[in-house]
Amino acid sequence: MSHRPLACVILAAGKGTRMKSDLPKVLHRVAGRPMVGHVLAAVKALDPDHVVVVVGPGMDDVAAAVAPFPTAVQHEQRGTADAVRSAFGLLEGFTGDVVVLYGDTPLVTPDTLRAMVAARRQAADPAVVVLGMRPEDPGAYGRLILNARGGLEKIVEYLDASEEERRVGLCNAGLMAFDGARMFGLINSIGNANAKSEFYLTDVVQIARSRGLACAVVESSPAEVVGVNSRAELAEVERLIQRRLRKAAMDNGATLIDPDSVTFSADTRLGRDVVVGPHVVFGPGVWVGDRVEIKPFCHLEQVRVETGAQIGPYARLRPGAEIGPDAHIGNFVEIKNAKVEAGAKVNHLTYIGDARVGAKANIGAGTITCNYDGFGKYHTDIGAGAFIGSNSALVAPVKIGDGAIVGAGSVVTRDVEADALAVARGPQKAYAAWAREFRERKQSEKAKKA
Structure with a gap:
């Protein structure tokens, strides 16, 4: 891998309401370590130039857990693209590669992250690389639709997918790698014209393709990208x-x-x-x-x-x-x-x-x-x-x-x-016939009560 600046953004602002816990979701432990700690360990193996962890308001315990890495605050829960935008202030002027991860996917490995960065730096120069997977049951996952050249054409959410698209087994695992020089403009172009009025990071692929930019997919094991919400x-x-x-x-x-x-x-x-x-x-x-x-x-x-x-x-x-x-x-x-x-x-x-x-x-x-x-x-x-x-x-x-x-x-x-x-104990004493006399006396007392 050629030398090129690398930044990693870890999204950890989720409240985790389904966990029904006072502890922020990413601080729940897996194998004795907070989930976000596993993600940080995978990231550190890449020796990135910058790491930013996006947290929610008042998440001082998460900030303490990820120190000394800096945190950015997503003040309102307005979707994944908005969460990434919260980190822009700490990445201003950065033109290297940027990997976006989630603090509640603790099984991701350094090898997978390296593969994503390598794909971002390949000759086709994709603006966006999306991590994909092929679960046994694709269920309601978003589908990754490839074009005739094998590049990523779009991400289609299950509810919006046609029957043909739903038969596609390649699903969106969520993680992405960006060319930092183009990332800021692409993500800032994401709108929120949807039912939840949220800014979805998955929309970035469609925006990139509409501008003639290449997008690519790297596949991982489904077990590696299991997220935690409960x-x-x-x-x-x-x-x-x-x-x-x-x-x-x-x-x-x-x-x-x-x-x-x-x-x-x-x-x-x-x-x-x-x-x-x-x-x-x-x-x-x-x-x-x-x-x-x-x-x-x-x-x-x-x-x-x-x-x-x-x-x-x-x-x-x-x-x-x-x-x-x-x-x-x-x-x-x-x-x-x-x-x-x-x-x-x-x-x-x-x-x-x-x-x-x-x-x-x-x-x-x-x-x-x-x-x-x-x-x-x-x-x-x-x-x-x-x-x-x-x-x-x-x-x-x-x-x-x-x-x-x-x-x-x-x-x-x-x-x-x-x-x-x-030797520090009381001296031992023995009283001859004491035990026999004790038993006889107790037996006699018991007989008189009968």
């Missing part, structure tokens, strides 16, 4: 993107035992030879090294897991967890804002929060770090090779030295020096 459509897009993410993970060398039960975020990164069991959920911000095994029913979010570690089953790794090489995190273990170093084992029914677990330390079942006193969070430091007995409570701030042993059932409130044994 909660049901949001769920469908989630299903489609999960299928894409699962395939990408397997193509890159991960094994998913039951792919359909694994949930990814858009930014999940898995190394080679990672094995993921059924019903694992990857929240945002997860990085997993090579040869890691994640057993069933684990939940990870904003964590890093190094090479060779074993996780789960039923483990929860919360934000800030760092799991070192060959470490073991077992069943019903929760790790939060803590570093578990190489070869350490935290295998059963344990909470480790705001802590460091040293290399090859062993944390017994039922251990908890008491890191919160109702006002502040405090740190627990467990040294390399330390052994923490089952059902221990480590009251932070506290330090357990390298190689130290904490006896089972201890409540540790003071530092333990390296290689020491710490």
Whole structure:
């Protein structure tokens, strides 16, 4: 692709009333990322010179979500052409190519956008390139009508189409690429003489052809341009993107035992030879090294897991967890804002929060770090090779030295020096025959009541 300036305009001003939500439609999440964030990620892959996001009045949360990219405000909902015109002030004098996208179509890929830009720059020099698709059921989509030379002649809305035109399988997917030098004049010529008195961007093709300008079509998969206008459509897009993410993970060398039960975020990164069991959920911000095994029913979010570690089953790794090489995190273990170093084992029914677990330390079942006193969070430091007995409570701030042993059932409130044994529990006492006498007394009392 030759060097030529590129701008992208993302339309994100829709209120999304069918979502029945106080949250703007484009901020609803798909694979852990706002829909408009997916569109921005695809756009950024093209390294454009300008990006403008068109928002509605009062959509400060959308503006914050797309920062540092600038926003233009569409003050009234008067159609898609009017939305694009709202961005003109930020593109004044721009004569490169302009791609117009929608903030509620999160599955569009950089490859498709590159194909649209390449088609805009082809020898025929089309003023407009429209993205098309061939859905199994064209339904009420607008049809793309080609001329004898294969160029785009017009876009016909379904209600206005003849029977012959309705039999055309090539449908309008909505996205467009323009020659910026001609775009401003073409879009400013769009009128609103229609039932809704709105300015429709699709009218630009007819205007361009009436001026003898070429228009072209690039086709994409229908699944790539699914838009979201309802909660049901949001769920469908989630299903489609999960299928894409699962395939990408397997193509890159991960094994998913039951792919359909694994949930990814858009930014999940898995190394080679990672094995993921059924019903694992990857929240945002997860990085997993090579040869890691994640057993069933684990939940990870904003964590890093190094090479060779074993996780789960039923483990929860919360934000800030760092799991070192060959470490073991077992069943019903929760790790939060803590570093578990190489070869350490935290295998059963344990909470480790705001802590460091040293290399090859062993944390017994039922251990908890008491890191919160109702006002502040405090740190627990467990040294390399330390052994923490089952059902221990480590009251932070506290330090357990390298190689130290904490006896089972201890409540540790003071530092333990390296290689020491710490036992912090009441002394055990035994009363001979007490249990037998207790039973006999209770049985006698019960008999008297009968």
